[in-house]
Amino acid sequence: xxxxxxxxxxxxxxxxxxxxxxxxxxxxxxxxxxxxxxxxxxxxxxxxxxxxxxxxxxxxxxxxxxxxxxxxxxxxxxxxxxxxxxxxxxxxxxxxxxxxxxxxxxxxxxxxxxxxxxxxxxxxxxxxxxxxxxxxxxxxxxxxxxx
Numbered sequence: 297x298x299x300x301x302x303x304x305x306x307x308x309x310x311x312x313x314x315x316x317x318x319x320x321x322x323x324x325x326x327x328x329x330x331x332x333x334x335x336x337x338x339x340x341x342x343x344x345x346x347x348x349x350x351x352x353x354x355x356x357x358x359x360x361x362x363x364x365x366x367x368x369x370x371x372x373x374x375x376x377x378x379x380x381x382x383x384x385x386x387x388x389x390x391x392x393x394x395x396x397x398x399x400x401x402x403x404x405x406x407x408x409x410x411x412x413x414x415x416x417x418x419x420x421x422x423x424x425x426x427x428x429x430x431x432x433x434x435x436x437x438x439x440x441x442x443x
Contacts, residue, residue, distance in 0.1 A: 368393075386428075392425070395419070396417060398413055400417070
């Protein structure tokens with residue numbers, strides 16, 4: 297009986313992790329600069345194998361940037377709800393996602409503040425990465441001490 301509960305909790309945790317990850321990716325895709333850089337990367341990769349493109353092959357993503365960002369925001373809210381309720385999602389992953397969502401704000405009315413959003417979002421992402429690395433190092437040190 298206990299194994300079934302743990303298996304159920306594992307599946308729930310994996311589903312929540314996937315939801316949180318999708319939230320971060322969709323928030324990331326919401327920013328114009330990100331879409332632009334992905335297009336440039338695709339053009340560069342295709343040019344290596346001899347295919348040349350003129351223009352941006354993923355320009356259509358700019359039309360869906362706002363729906364992607366809104367979806368990312370709602371998925372983040374769902375992830376945050378489950379974190380508050382069950383503490384089953386990594387706080388560093390949530391912090392990372394909030395940084396990406398802030399950095400990827402796609403609204404034209406906030407165009408004058410995009411640099412501010414990039415700085416704040418990027419700083420939050422960097423803090424989450426540093427905290428993740430610190431937590432991993434602490435766990436490794438603790439594991440070594442327990443041997």
